[in-house]
Amino acid sequence: MSFKITEEFRAKADKLRARYPRPDAALIPLLHELQREAGYVPEEGMDELARLLGLPYSRVKAVVTFYTMFDREPVGKYHLQLCRNISCHMAGAPDLLAHLKRALGIDEGETTKDGLFTLSTVECLGACGSAPVMQVNDGYFEKLDTAKLDALLDDLRHGRVVPGGR
Ligand code: FES
Structure with a gap:
């Protein structure tokens, strides 16, 4: 391009x-x-x-x-960047990643067909005390669990939450 x-x-x-x-x-x-x-x-x-x-x-x-905040490839409207470092890992990030892959039908580094979501994992986001953490565009979502993730995806799909950026 x-x-x-x-x-x-x-x-x-x-x-x-x-x-x-x-x-x-x-x-x-x-x-x-x-x-x-x-x-x-x-x-x-x-x-x-x-x-x-x-x-x-x-x-x-x-x-x-x-800096992982800079995307070197085109990404979806919402770039989901789940922290994979130790605090988030111990607080359940691997399960959250598996959940996101299932819910979105994509793997890491991929974008959903509708162009809404790109899924990545990243190094420590500097919010270890609130693990597990995911950055979406310029916004942070902390102390996540699968129910919160589902609610977040739903809110993003329906434009009920604006995580900043693009
Ligand atoms: S380990 Fe996830 S924010 Fe630091």
Whole structure:
């Protein structure tokens, strides 16, 4: 898929860049902006951002690959990112993952046919005290169990909850 940065994005990028003392400090906010605009962070977008900020492409790529909040492939309207680290694992994340796979009819890394949900597992989300935790777009859902998951999926399907992002 080819992606082109718009003039509107360029204008936003200039404004954002001006807010920071160094261009590289604007990288993460601009990546968020790019993801909002494109729905994910495309290779071409990283390339353009590197040029706009005067940074090496490898620096931009390293940031994008380090943070799971950045999607490198197109994802569904709701990106379900279930934590797989120790606290969440011990609090039942494997059962929740199995439940999500069954409920959605997809595996990890896949998107439902209606384009609504993409399912991933991620490293610690930094909310271990509320395990098990799942991030949906920019929102966190904590102390989950299968009943709460079912209710959440239903709310998302019917637009009753807006987890932030896109
Ligand atoms: S282990 Fe899941 S949030 Fe830290």
